[in-house]
Amino acid sequence: MARKQTMDHTQLLVLSLLAGEDMYGYQMIVELARRSDHTFEMKEGTLYPVLHGLERSGAVEAYEQEAPTGRVRKYYHLTRRGAAFLKEEARAWQTYSGAVNAVLRACPALDPA
Amino acid sequence: MARKQTMDHTQLLVLSLLAGEDMYGYQMIVELARRSDHTFEMKEGTLYPVLHGLERSGAVEAYEQEAPTGRVRKYYHLTRRGAAFLKEEARAWQTYSGAVNAVLRACPALDPA
DNA sequence: AAATTATACATAGAACCACGAGGTATGTCA
DNA sequence: TGACATACCTCGTGGTTCTATGTATAATTT
DSSP states (O other): OOOOOOOOOHHHHHHHHHHHSOEEHHHHHHHHHHHTTTSOOOOHHHHHHHHHHHHHTTSEEEEEEEOTTSOEEEEEEEOHHHHHHHHHHHHHHHHHHHHHHHHHHTOGGGTTO | OOOOOOOOSHHHHHHHHHHHSOEEHHHHHHHHHHHTTTSOOOOHHHHHHHHHHHHHTTSEEEEEEEOTTSOEEEEEEEOHHHHHHHHHHHHHHHHHHHHHHHHHHTOGGGTTO
């Protein structure tokens, strides 16, 4: 009966992070954890394939930039195409979560929760 | 870029349907579609394996009952154990959807949506 | 100075989950 | 009698995320 918190809607979250500013992978993981109050602890094994996929589909563009520390980081930038995709995904999330909530509201056992 | 509406959180939805009354499989599909304004059109290939899993884990119990038409239907009943599981899942959904919304709120590009 | 931790990127394999496609069968209506 | 809605079920596939692992550098601790 153990509950495993799967991410899902990963693309939506990743794109929404990049809507504010360009970020590099590691930063996105830390930021996502912070903004979600540590509900989401995305793994590298999840993030990087997603980023590469978004890059292939033209939603993001990557460029390298040296950090003050001397390390080279790979930043990702949201393209116009990616911004449009983000809006789509956000709308889909509204629909999806709204539908779940509607079903739950029809369930008497959960009101006093 | 096509958006595929995956169900996910299927167990939660199935359990919440059974919290109100006993139902049989086909009925659950119809009810879920109705309550979600047709956002969720669960497939038999999704529902029946889930129901069998819930039965194995003791969250639901099945019994057969003849319909007025003469057909025998398989009804599912939520057990006490299943009700507890439902509460857990509902809380997990609150946490999850709350976290997604928190991340989206931090995203400037989506406010005028 | 050495060891550990945090930073930073990446991939391959395993596991899970929902779906599509298909199968079986009965009741109803034209 | 043919079509359609009802009603149940399973198998194989594909997509998605995780675990595990690998590489490498900077910062911190011992």
